[in-house]
Amino acid sequence: MATVTPIRAADAAPSGAGHRRGRARRSDDGITGYLFLSPWILGVLLLTLGPMATSLYLSFTDYDLFDTPEWVGLDNYARMFSDQRWLRSVRVTALYVALAVPVKLAAALGVALLLNGKRRGQGLYRAAFYGPSLIGGSVSVAIVWKTMFSDDAAVDRVLRAFGVDTGGWAGNPDLSLLMLVLLAAWQLGAPMVIFLAGLKQVPRELYEAAEVDGAGPWRRFASITLPMISPVVFFNLLMETIHSFQVFTSAYVVGGPNGAPAGTTLFYTVYLFDRGFGDYRMGYASAMAWVLLLAVGLVTALLFRSARGWVHYSGEKA
Amino acid sequence: MVGLKRFRSLVVPVVALLLAATTACGGSGGADGAEESGPVTLRFSWWGNAERAALMQRALDLFHSKNPTITVTPSFQEFEAYWQKIATETAGGNAPDVLQTDFAYLREYADRHALYDLKEQEGKNLDLGDLIEGLKGAGEIKDGLYGVPVGGNTWGYIYNPALYAQAGVAEPELGWTWSDYRAAAKRITEKTGVAGSGNPIDTYYNLELQLLQEGKSLYTDEGKLGFDRARLAAFLGDGKRMADDKSVLPVEKGVQIKPKHPLESDLVAGAGAWDNFLDRYSKSTRAELRIAPSPSDTPQVLGQYIKPALLLSVSRKSEHPAAAAKLVSFMINDPEVGRIFGANRGLPPTNAQRAAAQLTGPLAAVAAYEDGLKGKLTRTPPAPPKGAGALEQAFIRINEELLYNRITVDQAVDRFFTEADQTLGS
Numbered sequence: 088m089a090t091v092t093p094i095r096a097a098d099a100a101p102s103g104a105g106h107r108r109g110r111a112r113r114s115d116d117g118i119t120g121y122l123f124l125s126p127w128i129l130g131v132l133l134l135t136l137g138p139m140a141t142s143l144y145l146s147f148t149d150y151d152l153f154d155t156p157e158w159v160g161l162d163n164y165a166r167m168f169s170d171q172r173w174l175r176s177v178r179v180t181a182l183y184v185a186l187a188v189p190v191k192l193a194a195a196l197g198v199a200l201l202l203n204g205k206r207r208g209q210g211l212y213r214a215a216f217y218g219p220s221l222i223g224g225s226v227s228v229a230i231v232w233k234t235m236f237s238d239d240a241a242v243d244r245v246l247r248a249f250g251v252d253t254g255g256w257a258g259n260p261d262l263s264l265l266m267l268v269l270l271a272a273w274q275l276g277a278p279m280v281i282f283l284a285g286l287k288q289v290p291r292e293l294y295e296a297a298e299v300d301g302a303g304p305w306r307r308f309a310s311i312t313l314p315m316i317s318p319v320v321f322f323n324l325l326m327e328t329i330h331s332f333q334v335f336t337s338a339y340v341v342g343g344p345n346g347a348p349a350g351t352t353l354f355y356t357v358y359l360f361d362r363g364f365g366d367y368r369m370g371y372a373s374a375m376a377w378v379l380l381l382a383v384g385l386v387t388a389l390l391f392r393s394a395r396g397w398v399h400y401s402g403e404k405a
Numbered sequence: 406m407v408g409l410k411r412f413r414s415l416v417v418p419v420v421a422l423l424l425a426a427t428t429a430c431g432g433s434g435g436a437d438g439a440e441e442s443g444p445v446t447l448r449f450s451w452w453g454n455a456e457r458a459a460l461m462q463r464a465l466d467l468f469h470s471k472n473p474t475i476t477v478t479p480s481f482q483e484f485e486a487y488w489q490k491i492a493t494e495t496a497g498g499n500a501p502d503v504l505q506t507d508f509a510y511l512r513e514y515a516d517r518h519a520l521y522d523l524k525e526q527e528g529k530n531l532d533l534g535d536l537i538e539g540l541k542g543a544g545e546i547k548d549g550l551y552g553v554p555v556g557g558n559t560w561g562y563i564y565n566p567a568l569y570a571q572a573g574v575a576e577p578e579l580g581w582t583w584s585d586y587r588a589a590a591k592r593i594t595e596k597t598g599v600a601g602s603g604n605p606i607d608t609y610y611n612l613e614l615q616l617l618q619e620g621k622s623l624y625t626d627e628g629k630l631g632f633d634r635a636r637l638a639a640f641l642g643d644g645k646r647m648a649d650d651k652s653v654l655p656v657e658k659g660v661q662i663k664p665k666h667p668l669e670s671d672l673v674a675g676a677g678a679w680d681n682f683l684d685r686y687s688k689s690t691r692a693e694l695r696i697a698p699s700p701s702d703t704p705q706v707l708g709q710y711i712k713p714a715l716l717l718s719v720s721r722k723s724e725h726p727a728a729a730a731k732l733v734s735f736m737i738n739d740p741e742v743g744r745i746f747g748a749n750r751g752l753p754p755t756n757a758q759r760a761a762a763q764l765t766g767p768l769a770a771v772a773a774y775e776d777g778l779k780g781k782l783t784r785t786p787p788a789p790p791k792g793a794g795a796l797e798q799a800f801i802r803i804n805e806e807l808l809y810n811r812i813t814v815d816q817a818v819d820r821f822f823t824e825a826d827q828t829l830g831s
Contacts, residue, residue, distance in 0.1 A: 152496040153517040237661040258657030260809055345802040348660045349809040364489045366795045366828075 146374035151367045163374035173375070175350055176358040183264060183354065184331040187271040192323055195275040199282035200308075213283070220276025229270070229340035233257050236266045257341060260349040267352065270337055278323040285319030286312070317398045325390055332383050335360070355379055445728045446476045451505035451715075452487035457749055464742045468735050475728050477503075495519045500720040502729045506552050508713050509797070511544065512628075512788040515551040521719040522549040526730035532738055535755040539711030539782055544718075546788055552716030553733050556681075556751025559709045559775060559782065560614055561696045563668060563683055564675030572596035577675070577697035579704075579777075586700040591652035593674045600654040603667050603676030606644030606804050607659065609797045611677050615640065617783050618701050618708035628790030630825055638818045641807060648808055656808035668694065680774055681714065681751045684767040694767070696774050698781075710783045711775075714751035748772070792828035799824040 121128070146163055148156035167173045198216050202209060222228055235241045238255035246253055256262040293311050302310065313320070335356040338346070344361040346353025359379070363372030451461065458481050465477045480501070482490055488510065494500050495514070506514060514520050523531055527550065533541075537557065544552035562577050569576050572593040577586075590601030605611040612632075613623040622631040647653045654673050666682070667673040669689040678686075683696050701707050717736060719729040736742055743758025748768040752775060753759045764772050800821060807817040 151517075152492050153519060233661075238658065254657065255661045258661040260811070343663065345798065345805065347663065347805060348657060349806045349811050350802065364492065365798065366792075367492060 142373040142376055145370050146377050148370045150370040150373075152369055153367075156370065159370070163371045164378070166371070167375065167378065172350075172353065172358060176346075176353045176355045179264065179346065179351065179353050180332065180355040183268065183334065184328060186264070187268045187331050187334075188324065188327045190268055191272045191275055191327055192278060192320070194272045195278035195323070196282050196320075198275060199279045199286060200312075202279075203283060203286045213280075216279055217276035220274040223270065223274030224336055226336060226340055229337040232266070232270050232337070233341045258348050260351045263342070263348055263351045267334070267337055267341060271331065271334070278327060281319055281323055282316065285316035289315040314399050318400055321390075321394050321398045325387065328386060328390065329383055332379065332386075444474045444476065445725045446478060447503055447723075447725060447728055447732060448478050448480070448501035449503040449732065450480050450482075450487070450491065450501040452484045453481050454483065457481070460745050460749055463745050464736065464739075467739070467741055467745075468732060471735070472728075472731060475731065477732065495720075498722060500722055502720055502723040502725060503732055504718055504720060505555075506716045506718045508543075508716065509789055509794045511552050511716060511718070512546055513791045513794070514718070515546045515549070515788075516791050519721055520551040521721045521723060521726050521729075522551065523553065523719060523730060523733070524548070524550045526726060530727050530730035531734045535738060535757050537711075537754060537756060537759065539785065540713055540754050543711075543713040543785055544716050544788075552713070552718045553737060554713030554716050554754045555737055556714040556748070556754055557711045558679045558681040558714045558751045558771075559711050559778065560610055560677060560699055561680045561683075561709070561774060562675055562699055563678045563680075563686060563694055563696050565668070565671075565673075565692045566695050567692060568593055568597050568599055568674040572601075572674075576695070577700070579698045579707075579781075581697075581700045582702050582704075583700050584702075587647065587652070590647065590674075591650060594652045597674070599671070600652075600658075600667070600673045601675070602647075602653050603659070603673050604644050604648055604653040604656070604808065605677065606641055606808075607801070608677065609800050610679075612637070612640050612800075613786075614677070614699055614708045616708075617710070617786075618703055618706050620706070622786050624786070624790055624793070626787055628829060630822075630829070634818050634822060637821060638814055641804065641814050641817055644804070645807060645814055656805060660805070665689070679712070679714070680771045681748060681768075683771050684748065687767040696770065698778065706783070707778070707781050708783060709778065709781075710785045712785065713754075790829060796825055796828045799828070 145156055147158060147160060149159045149162075150156035202213055202216070206212075236256040237243070238258065240255065243253065243255055253259060253262060256266040289312060293315070294307055297307050297311055333356060334354060338352050338354040338357050339360070342348070342352030342357065344357065344365055346357060355375070356379075359372050359375045362368045362375065449465075451457075453461070458479075461479060461481070465479060469476065481487070487505075491500065491504060495517075500519065506520075511520075523544075527533060531553070533553065536543075536554070539559075540554045540557050543554045543557075544550055564577060566576055569589070572589075573596070574589045574592050577589070586602070593599065593601035609623075616622055616632055616636075621636075625631050644653075648656065654667050658672055659667055662670050662672070666676070666678070666686060668676055668678070668686045671690055671692055677699060680696055683694060687694050698707055699709060717733045719726055719733065723729050737754050738757060740757050740761035743753045743755070743761040744763065746753070747762050748764055748771065752772060753762050759772075803812075803817050803820050803824075806812050807814065812820070
């Protein structure tokens, strides 16, 4: 995070020079800039904002993809709260976010700490831990994961060797969600790299001073490392929370549209997709999408508010 | 000022480009009055895999050589993605001219006025005279004809004879009853350690089978449920007892191998299934599989019927219904097409194509099985109502929770009827 600031400052210098060359030239630069941007501006308008506005409108209608949408006001929103499957999908998703985010962040930070020191082949280890995050979101990995956690497959056999008989997790309603949490934790590469960058920024003098004062490893971690990298922790927390709310591919591959076994992997996005493209209830699905957006927005706002209490920017001296 | 001029010189092409894009979107419609005079291009979509696509291409090449003025542009997906694509294309007014439809979706699309009434082409460009007995009239809804079957299949009991022999249980044959079925399942499980059967409540069609055996049906002609709570409770209670008894495959085993069928992984000694699946299951297991008629407590009423497996429909928006009907007619009647596809789309729909198709192995067994059922089949029920596909999903979902002991039989029945009210009511 801290590395971003100097680059920005350097970037700003030439454009600052341009300011001095008079108005006409400047407005001209603006237009050319917008023209260069136009593919993206058009993309945002036509492919993001347009569909978003449409889905907001559709969320107030009864729309089955074939007939013209019929205005029903807030019906779709009201119906959600008595829809048992919707309530379940909210519970499943909330539980998943509450488990997957801390587990993944703790794992990422742990690995980052291990890989922070100087050691032979450090680059290789980093690449090895980063690798899964490149492929982890794919359908094929989800299929492999489900197979690994099935009856008589790798995980079942290893656990049985230790005397734990869980059967295949993919068929066990008590463990199916945990299996997806582990899949998320396995893809710890992206937050790990960011943690590593954060760890590199912590001044060595602080540790040396603390060591002189007799602080042990745990004390050094809790009193120096964590507060110093708290902006990075906050950033990772934010990104992972938002990602976790949106998990779809792995859940859909493992549990299908019904969230098998017994509805324990019925994620919000899976239910949304099933309502829209399985039952053709696009109005309801659109309303669900907007509720998800509001929920993610609310959680993000709460995180930002809580950040005042535990994120310290003092370490980054500008 | 200079800037403004340069700006304008850039604005003109950009706006022109945008306008071009807009017109491109609005350029459809405007059916030409002079049909069939010039060359025609048809868009044709189906679901399937690469194997079916290769066969389809050969059939379409043959069609083009016989009808040089008609060019067909094919496109295919696998089943689920196919329906998502067709739904969005239809919603966008951009449906293909000819599309493959499924019996469960036919009414959904016909009721929504997405399909062309092929009655207008019957006898002109569409010849239905040679359809086999059980498929005549399939695809008719009210007074219209919205789909033409390209293949048919019927329910049956697919089983592994080696496990029956090992347990010393007689193989299923015409005339076996549901109590025979339950006793066999229990004994095979005890003797072989392999589940004697898949759970009958795993599939909606076993319920339909039992209802037809009792002279009832899954849906009434008005599209309402054809059975009451007590009947469903009896059906589910039976499956639950067999599960508790451990004479059928435990639910968690089946969930883990989905989308594969337990017969493909040698997890069960038998299960009710559509007969054309004998071929697919046989390909993925080393065990020899056979097929027998379903168990029935009323031997004179088997409760089985010929289901139109795949149908071909023409989009209402199509500008070339006559050419589209010609393609459909060719697909069901041309003997060469029958030879090309064999039983890839289910057993061929017409007598000419059945005679031309050279079936071997499991497919020959399926053909022999269907021959043996002549005169014992029930009339094909009307196409399921709109929402039937979603209700079948609900049935599977609710039964899974029942078998995981998350809910009781009564709660399962309640839930199913609530879902049915919502999906069939609207």
